[in-house]
Amino acid sequence: MFDDLNIEVGAGEALWVKGRNGAGKTSLLRQLCGLTRPSAGSVLWRGHDIHRKYQASADFHRSLLYLGHANNLKDELTGVENLVLGERLAGRTLDGLGAAEALARVGLSRAAWRPAGRLSQGQRRRIGLARLHVTQRPPLWILDEPFTALDDVAADALHATLEQHLVRGGIVVYTTHQPRSLAAARSHVLDLSARAAGQPQPC
Amino acid sequence: MLKVLTHAARRDLLLASRRSGEVLAALFFFVMVAMLYPLAVGPEPALLRSVGPGVLWATALLASMLSLGRIFGHDLVDGTLEQMLLSAEPLVAVVIGKVLAHWLITGVPLVLLTPLIALQFDLSAESVQVLAASLLIGTPVLSLVGAIGGALTLGLRGGGALVAVLVLPLYVPVLVFGAGAVGAQAGGGDFSPHLQLLGALLAASFALAPWAAAAALRIALN
Numbered sequence: 001m002f003d004d005l006n007i008e009v010g011a012g013e014a015l016w017v018k019g020r021n022g023a024g025k026t027s028l029l030r031q032l033c034g035l036t037r038p039s040a041g042s043v044l045w046r047g048h049d050i051h052r053k054y055q056a057s058a059d060f061h062r063s064l065l066y067l068g069h070a071n072n073l074k075d076e077l078t079g080v081e082n083l084v085l086g087e088r089l090a091g092r093t094l095d096g097l098g099a100a101e102a103l104a105r106v107g108l109s110r111a112a113w114r115p116a117g118r119l120s121q122g123q124r125r126r127i128g129l130a131r132l133h134v135t136q137r138p139p140l141w142i143l144d145e146p147f148t149a150l151d152d153v154a155a156d157a158l159h160a161t162l163e164q165h166l167v168r169g170g171i172v173v174y175t176t177h178q179p180r181s182l183a184a185a186r187s188h189v190l191d192l193s194a195r196a197a198g199q200p201q202p203c
Numbered sequence: 204m205l206k207v208l209t210h211a212a213r214r215d216l217l218l219a220s221r222r223s224g225e226v227l228a229a230l231f232f233f234v235m236v237a238m239l240y241p242l243a244v245g246p247e248p249a250l251l252r253s254v255g256p257g258v259l260w261a262t263a264l265l266a267s268m269l270s271l272g273r274i275f276g277h278d279l280v281d282g283t284l285e286q287m288l289l290s291a292e293p294l295v296a297v298v299i300g301k302v303l304a305h306w307l308i309t310g311v312p313l314v315l316l317t318p319l320i321a322l323q324f325d326l327s328a329e330s331v332q333v334l335a336a337s338l339l340i341g342t343p344v345l346s347l348v349g350a351i352g353g354a355l356t357l358g359l360r361g362g363g364a365l366v367a368v369l370v371l372p373l374y375v376p377v378l379v380f381g382a383g384a385v386g387a388q389a390g391g392g393d394f395s396p397h398l399q400l401l402g403a404l405l406a407a408s409f410a411l412a413p414w415a416a417a418a419a420l421r422i423a424l425n
Contacts, residue, residue, distance in 0.1 A: 033289060034289065035424055036424075066285070069282070070285075072283045074218060074283070075281075076218055076222060085210065085214045086283065088210040089210055089214065089290055089292075089297065090289070090291065091291040
């Protein structure tokens with residue numbers, strides 16, 4: 001799907017993966033986070049292939065926060081329960097109070113205690129995004145369409161959160177169809193549709 | 204690793220408590236089939252005593268199989284399975300936790316219900332004890348082996364039928380030794396070799412099945 005693709009993103013840098021529907025944005029993000037293996041080539045984190053050595057893989061997964069199209073929510077659980085149990089399964093510690101604070105930061109206070117199945121799509125997306133506000137924040141964020149289903153206020157708040165993360169030295173790799181580029185120290189744009197058409201790419 | 208195992212098990216138990224209909228469906232199936240069988244074969248006590256252990260074991264096996272698709276199926280749909288694969292903790296620990304929860308939800312209630320259901324088959328108290336012991340050792344094997352089938356058929360159309368084809372041949376030794384233990388006890392023989400063989404199956408499946416299921420999950424999501 002991707003030929004001659006060489007990307008390097010450092011601390012405090014952002015990569016915006018653009019492209020039409022079906023261009024391969026999600027496939028690329030899934031390869032970058034290790035869910036799928038590239039048929040040729042490798043994904044390196046701090047100089048180590050994420051698929052090769054167990055230690056390198058474990059270090060990578062400790063440093064990674066991936067948010068896909070799905071919000072990773074159980075309809076029967078409240079927002080707080082979803083957040084707490086999700087973080088604990090990821091190997092991070094989080095209690096109910098910390099989860100409630102993170103959910104309050106994405107504008108969910110009362111709704112955080114209702115079953116996720118009774119919430120709107122936008123509110124469900126916000127629960128997924130509340131993971132960006134928990135105490136143990138990994139440095140690498142890979143976000144697939146994070147602005148989807150958000151209203152303008154929530155989208156602006158997310159934009160600010162991503163920029164704060166970059167200022168702190170984090171890395172953000174994201175896809176979006178909205179014209180939102182981040183004011184990072186160095187911001188890369190990878191247009192997969194333009195690559196497919198043979199146009200040169202800046203990164 | 205133990206923490207993640209516990210978190211995975213507690214999470215699935217919490218979810219099962221909120222989806223009680225799904226859990227009760229397997230138990231209802233077990234009770235209904237076990238109750239209908241004596242009505243179908245007639246009230247002859249000697250016949251019921253001889254077929255009872257086999258009927259209860261086969262019914263327990265099928266009831267356990269009904270819920271295999273749920274071990275990982277819901278997690279695939281809502282994206283939480285992806286997060287489990289991306290966890291810094293070993294995936295095997297999550298798999299063991301989920302299998303433990305599956306056994307507690309489906310296997311343990313079957314073991315607890317068996318003495319009651321066994322009354323219909325006129326089984327002696329000693330036979331019921333051996334039957335319950337064989338189910339206690341055998342049902343975790345069903346959950347462990349079933350997890351491999353559930354993981355291999357994840358996301359496939361008609362996965363329910365396919366999981367039966369994959370798993371049923373592996374269930375046969377459990378069924379043979381489980382029902383055989385009660386048969387040996389009822390015939391006045393030594394039933395302990397059957398239980399020991401069931402124990403060996405449990406040890407082997409505990410040593411292999413979580414790793415196999417974890418590998419199957421990685422393949423399913425690749």
